[in-house]
Amino acid sequence: MGRVIGIDLGTTNSCVAVFVDGEILVLANSEGGRTTPSVVAFTESGERLVGQIAKRQAITNWEHTAVAVKRLIGQRFDAPAVVDTRSHVSYEIVPSPTGDAWIRLRGRDYSPPEISAWVLKKMKQTAEDYLGEECNDAIVTVPAHFNDAQRQATKDAGRIAGLNVLRIINEPTAAALAYGTSHGRDGLYAVYDLGGGTFDITLLQMSDGVFEVRSTSGDTFLGGEDFDRLLVDMLSKEFLEAKGIELREDRMALQRLKEAAEKAKQELSSATGTEINLPFITSGPQGPLHLIRSISRSEYEGIVEELVEKTLGPCRDALKAAGAKTNDIDEVILVGGMTRMPLVQARVGEFFGRAPNREVNPDEVVAIGAATQGGVMRGEVADVLLLDVTPLTLGVETQGGIFTPLIPRNSTIPITVSEIFTTAVDNQPFVEVHVLQGERALVRDNVSLARFQLTGIAPAPRGLPQIDVSFHIDPNGLVEVTARDLGTGRETAVQVNAASGLSEADIYRIVEEADARRIDDESQRELVELRNKAEGLMYTSERSLQEYASVLPASDQEAVLSALAYCRQVLDQHMGVEEVRGALSALEDAAYRLADAMYANLGGQG
Numbered sequence: 001m002g003r004v005i006g007i008d009l010g011t012t013n014s015c016v017a018v019f020v021d022g023e024i025l026v027l028a029n030s031e032g033g034r035t036t037p038s039v040v041a042f043t044e045s046g047e048r049l050v051g052q053i054a055k056r057q058a059i060t061n062w063e064h065t066a067v068a069v070k071r072l073i074g075q076r077f078d079a080p081a082v083v084d085t086r087s088h089v090s091y092e093i094v095p096s097p098t099g100d101a102w103i104r105l106r107g108r109d110y111s112p113p114e115i116s117a118w119v120l121k122k123m124k125q126t127a128e129d130y131l132g133e134e135c136n137d138a139i140v141t142v143p144a145h146f147n148d149a150q151r152q153a154t155k156d157a158g159r160i161a162g163l164n165v166l167r168i169i170n171e172p173t174a175a176a177l178a179y180g181t182s183h184g185r186d187g188l189y190a191v192y193d194l195g196g197g198t199f200d201i202t203l204l205q206m207s208d209g210v211f212e213v214r215s216t217s218g219d220t221f222l223g224g225e226d227f228d229r230l231l232v233d234m235l236s237k238e239f240l241e242a243k244g245i246e247l248r249e250d251r252m253a254l255q256r257l258k259e260a261a262e263k264a265k266q267e268l269s270s271a272t273g274t275e276i277n278l279p280f281i282t283s284g285p286q287g288p289l290h291l292i293r294s295i296s297r298s299e300y301e302g303i304v305e306e307l308v309e310k311t312l313g314p315c316r317d318a319l320k321a322a323g324a325k326t327n328d329i330d331e332v333i334l335v336g337g338m339t340r341m342p343l344v345q346a347r348v349g350e351f352f353g354r355a356p357n358r359e360v361n362p363d364e365v366v367a368i369g370a371a372t373q374g375g376v377m378r379g380e381v382a383d384v385l386l387l388d389v390t391p392l393t394l395g396v397e398t399q400g401g402i403f404t405p406l407i408p409r410n411s412t413i414p415i416t417v418s419e420i421f422t423t424a425v426d427n428q429p430f431v432e433v434h435v436l437q438g439e440r441a442l443v444r445d446n447v448s449l450a451r452f453q454l455t456g457i458a459p460a461p462r463g464l465p466q467i468d469v470s471f472h473i474d475p476n477g478l479v480e481v482t483a484r485d486l487g488t489g490r491e492t493a494v495q496v497n498a499a500s501g502l503s504e505a506d507i508y509r510i511v512e513e514a515d516a517r518r519i520d521d522e523s524q525r526e527l528v529e530l531r532n533k534a535e536g537l538m539y540t541s542e543r544s545l546q547e548y549a550s551v552l553p554a555s556d557q558e559a560v561l562s563a564l565a566y567c568r569q570v571l572d573q574h575m576g577v578e579e580v581r582g583a584l585s586a587l588e589d590a591a592y593r594l595a596d597a598m599y600a601n602l603g604g605q606g
């Protein structure tokens, strides 16, 4: 087995780590970031951008920039979660031919696993660049709350990215694993994870290298984006009252507001006040209008307090499910960028009656845990065992649209339960079984996973055939079903009609397409690298030019300026590899003149 990389595929940011020579390394991407925005965009010329460069151009290309795709993965188009997302994202969400939520970018429809695959590919590439070898095996994390369809779709994303996903583990479990193996203290941990889109709370017992999840709860629709939205709403309401213009109806203004709200939030984690400054946000009858507003940390906390409070409900649920009290908790671990907010740390500390542990980096701990699990699977990390639980109750539909539970939530996985099914009419050749996940009493309020048909039942009076169906939840939290006709002892065929997701044929087609486009992707990559290099050199040349203008002959100054202008033009017009290479080398030549002048000047002084 080659190296196993650990990937935290986040709603907002992703992170990759790997176990090398007894040590876990968090790897920096080609732009130097230890986390990579989970953003994919298509430019006007059809160029595909992933990560930081995709995020950076979101303001001007919002319609074709896919963010927070994890909120759509494994979801039906008409699911409440998707309806909510549709009103908050700037790209178009469309129903797939089978009714899943897909994304339309530049006139083409993509499934969420396909979009996520590009992010995963970037993480894979990051690892390969560092290790200098191919990395095909991976551990990928998902929120503890993910149901079977969402896990399946995440696994599909891995396959499309050319990764062999050895295991899917829950994010909080990964965090505890990372923390536990490095700090090694036994006890009951509470892992509080507040990210960009989701909130999870997990209680975990660690003793002698065994990590046993006791309970998990959370809210798949509560995260940093909601904090940003509250501030955006407040700012635009104020603006509407003062200027009579609704900024939220202007996509460009809305996008700028969102970014400013996020930036203010982050600044207020370390500063006690900040200013939101958005010149030319829109224009009115009197000309351009600006939005300038200072905000203090305490005012901000007043606005978002309700969201922080909202995380405590699931914390109570998790305690209750584990049969524990707050003072049974030995350690509180914070995960996710939002836990850098002082109010979150304070409220969580108050709730659990102890200050949260600050030893682990909340942005990296999940990927580190995934890489640790990779080490476990390669036999490099010994004496660690993960016992996870299923986050949702698994059951079947019975007469009258009733949901009958088979495996209750918080059961330790892997787990298998069996149920006997029979026929309702004489000589019935098949039995249909409808499998669902959820906590509600009625079928219609839960998530439909699949319908199974048990076929090939021998003719018999009704009620006589006995079909033993076993429902298995594997260590990844994925559901498998097998059936046996007790009368004949034969395995009964199970025909699965998954309620959502990509078919094998879809995945095959997408992978083939990706293979066919590999050459494109390679040159794409070269282009991106050249562009980055050009941006960097432009920045430093502009600065040196300002600094040394006085000692530089006018002709050299002009040469640098014109090389800079040409470079800018090539980049802005999204020209190809050859043009960028040409512009870059011209700029390099010009930059040498700058350097000569600088050193000549130094020599003159010395």
Ligand code: ADP
Pocket (backbone or CB within 6 Å): 009, 010, 011, 012, 013, 014, 194, 195, 196, 197, 198, 223, 224, 225, 262, 265, 266, 267, 269, 335, 336, 337, 338, 339, 340, 341, 362, 363
């Ligand atoms: P995810 O797990 O969803 O990918 P992350 O754990 O990366 O998300 O968290 C992203 C969220 O954390 C974003 O909403 C971001 O604005 C927020 N965030 C990042 N840094 C800070 C900070 N210093 N203060 C407050 N919020 C922050």
Ligand code: MG
Pocket (backbone or CB within 6 Å): 008, 010, 011, 171, 195, 196, 336, 366
């Ligand atoms: Mg996360």
